[in-house]
Amino acid sequence: MISAEHLTVTLNGRDVVRDVSFWLRDGEMVALVGPNGAGKSSVLKALAGVVPSEGDIRIGDAPADKMTVRERAKRLAWLPQTRPVAWNLMAEDVVALGRFADAPAPFDRMGEADRAAVVAALDKADATHLIGRSFQALSGGEQARVHLARLLASPAPVLLLDEPCAALDIAHQLALMAALKAEAAAGRTLIVVLHDLELAARFCPRILVMQAGVLVADGAPEVALSAETLAGVFGVRLDAKGRLERASP
Amino acid sequence: MSRLTLMLALVAALLFAVSALVGTAPLPLGDAFAALIGQGDERVRAILWELRLPRAAAAFAVGAALGLAGAALQGLLQNPLAEPGVLGVSAFSALGAVIAIFFGFAAVNSFAVPLAAILGAGVATLLLVFAASRGAGSVTLLLIGIGLSSFAGALMSLALNMAPNPYSLADLVNWMMGSVANRSWADILLGAPGWIIGAALVFLAGPGLRALSLGAETATSLGADPRRIRLLVIGGTSLLAGASVATAGTIGFVGIVAPHIIRPFVRHDPQRLLIPSALLAGIILMAADIAIRVLPFQQELKLGVAAALVGGPVFIWIATRLGRASS
Numbered sequence: 001m002i003s004a005e006h007l008t009v010t011l012n013g014r015d016v017v018r019d020v021s022f023w024l025r026d027g028e029m030v031a032l033v034g035p036n037g038a039g040k041s042s043v044l045k046a047l048a049g050v051v052p053s054e055g056d057i058r059i060g061d062a063p064a065d066k067m068t069v070r071e072r073a074k075r076l077a078w079l080p081q082t083r084p085v086a087w088n089l090m091a092e093d094v095v096a097l098g099r100f101a102d103a104p105a106p107f108d109r110m111g112e113a114d115r116a117a118v119v120a121a122l123d124k125a126d127a128t129h130l131i132g133r134s135f136q137a138l139s140g141g142e143q144a145r146v147h148l149a150r151l152l153a154s155p156a157p158v159l160l161l162d163e164p165c166a167a168l169d170i171a172h173q174l175a176l177m178a179a180l181k182a183e184a185a186a187g188r189t190l191i192v193v194l195h196d197l198e199l200a201a202r203f204c205p206r207i208l209v210m211q212a213g214v215l216v217a218d219g220a221p222e223v224a225l226s227a228e229t230l231a232g233v234f235g236v237r238l239d240a241k242g243r244l245e246r247a248s249p
Numbered sequence: 250m251s252r253l254t255l256m257l258a259l260v261a262a263l264l265f266a267v268s269a270l271v272g273t274a275p276l277p278l279g280d281a282f283a284a285l286i287g288q289g290d291e292r293v294r295a296i297l298w299e300l301r302l303p304r305a306a307a308a309f310a311v312g313a314a315l316g317l318a319g320a321a322l323q324g325l326l327q328n329p330l331a332e333p334g335v336l337g338v339s340a341f342s343a344l345g346a347v348i349a350i351f352f353g354f355a356a357v358n359s360f361a362v363p364l365a366a367i368l369g370a371g372v373a374t375l376l377l378v379f380a381a382s383r384g385a386g387s388v389t390l391l392l393i394g395i396g397l398s399s400f401a402g403a404l405m406s407l408a409l410n411m412a413p414n415p416y417s418l419a420d421l422v423n424w425m426m427g428s429v430a431n432r433s434w435a436d437i438l439l440g441a442p443g444w445i446i447g448a449a450l451v452f453l454a455g456p457g458l459r460a461l462s463l464g465a466e467t468a469t470s471l472g473a474d475p476r477r478i479r480l481l482v483i484g485g486t487s488l489l490a491g492a493s494v495a496t497a498g499t500i501g502f503v504g505i506v507a508p509h510i511i512r513p514f515v516r517h518d519p520q521r522l523l524i525p526s527a528l529l530a531g532i533i534l535m536a537a538d539i540a541i542r543v544l545p546f547q548q549e550l551k552l553g554v555a556a557a558l559v560g561g562p563v564f565i566w567i568a569t570r571l572g573r574a575s576s
Contacts, residue, residue: 087462
């Protein structure tokens with residue numbers, strides 16, 4: 001489980017996240033949605049401990065600010081929105097980094113159990129065939145799947161994903177969301193930043209909506225994505241056929 | 250130990266032996282072996298133990314230290330052109346040593362030069378990491394390195410300009426050009442603490458360097474503390490570069506060339522790069538030191554000059570390839 005109370009993130013003197021509170025139980029999969037600049041990525045970064053924040057964050061019942069970098073990494077894995085890889089590492093070595101907090105070794109020097117976990121994660125991300133390939137020679141979608149596998153290889157009970165569907169074709173988007181749902185069913189807690197509201201509503205039983213740094217809605221898709229929220233936050237509405245269209249053309 | 254490391258270690262051992270045999274007075278293998286175990290002609294023993302072996306050891310140690318420092322700095326700054334020489338660390342280190350020599354500290358305490366060299370290297374590395382932590386990109390860091398080198402160069406020129414007598418001037422110039430000729434075991438013992446502690450610090454940062462490949466923020470989320478990695482690498486490379494400059498003056502580029510050659514053989518892994526890069530750089534410097542003894546020049550070519558003559562063009566070649574890859 002993971003919770004935030006009165007979470008505020010200040011970047012360059014501006015509050016990009018203001019007084020956000022939520023509580024997620026084990027096995028819950030939540031979509032975090034909102035227009036560009038709403039503060040979604042900053043919430044994930046604050047939870048991951050990579051930007052300073054105010055307020056209380058608890059991960060698995062322990063206060064996050066008392067944890068060392070490594071302790072936090074054992075409880076929580078984060079997939080950032082931008083994912084640089086400085087060197088032309090092997091795909092499986094990138095995935096192996098997902099287990100760094102427990103096993104800081106490259107793939108071929110890991111123990112049997114860790115290596116099996118890496119291979120299983122590659123399989124879940126439909127990326128097993130990328131073993132032995134250089135990361136920088138992969139396509140954008142293949143790179144995205146390797147990063148996803150890196151996250152799934154982590155034994156952490158909490159997963160934070162920032163726009164995991166970007167760069168994926170529609171079939172892989174659906175496969176990804178199904179894989180994430182399976183992780184939640186297995187007991188992991190997930191927060192997934194998504195731009196596709198239909199995908200969010202379809203796969204996530206609960207949706208958090210942010211606007212201008214503030215949490216404005218929290219609930220089941222039909223509640224959180226009400227007509228008022230759609231119009232007020234996203235500037236869209238449902239047309240007669242149930243498709244989203246701009247509220248004021 | 251990987252096969253690559255083993256192979257490089259064997260080549261290094263072979264070159265070490267060759268280095269002991271080659272010079273203005275070539276030693277026959279049998280005589281050299283007798284001298285090695287303390288027998289045979291006294292002059293041969295003196296040449297081997299007092300001149301050749303310390304020289305070979307100095308060449309290898311300095312090369313290995315610079316190769317290790319280069320590989321570690323490249324991992325930290327995520328830039329294949331990073332190296333103590335290019336980033337101005339060696340120049341600042343040399344400046345520290347020159348100050349120690351110029352103001353006479355060197356005559357007072359034999360540790361003054363290595364300590365001043367390490368301190369100089371530390372100052373430059375700290376400046377670079379401060380700039381990097383404030384978001385300076387690779388190009389900016391290289392530009393800062395150029396600035397640091399020029400500034401340190403100007404201050405050293407000032408020291409030369411004000412040198413009290415022609416002998417100390419010649420001393421400074423000789424030393425600044427970089428050489429391992431006439432090094433004694435005492436010189437190597439002086440550098441040893443810096444090399445050993447520096448290498449240990451860098452190896453501690455090894456796994457973190459691989460995590461850092463995904464950027465500082467992701468590395469943090471993986472459980473690798475970038476601040477700790479930075480401290481280890483800065484401390485380690487300052488000690489490595491400082492001890493090397495104190496022993497051999499400034500020798501550039503070997504720290505770039507060795508990791509660049511090794512990288513494809515170690516799956517581009519910044520951690521696995523460390524030991525083979527150190528070995529290869531040690532090999533390169535020993536080979537260069539043998540070459541300048543064999544080349545038929547009236548005056549022996551300085552090792553630092555030879556390294557720059559070969560390393561400079563290679564640096565330009567790597568930089569051009571990088572430019573093409575990023576454009």
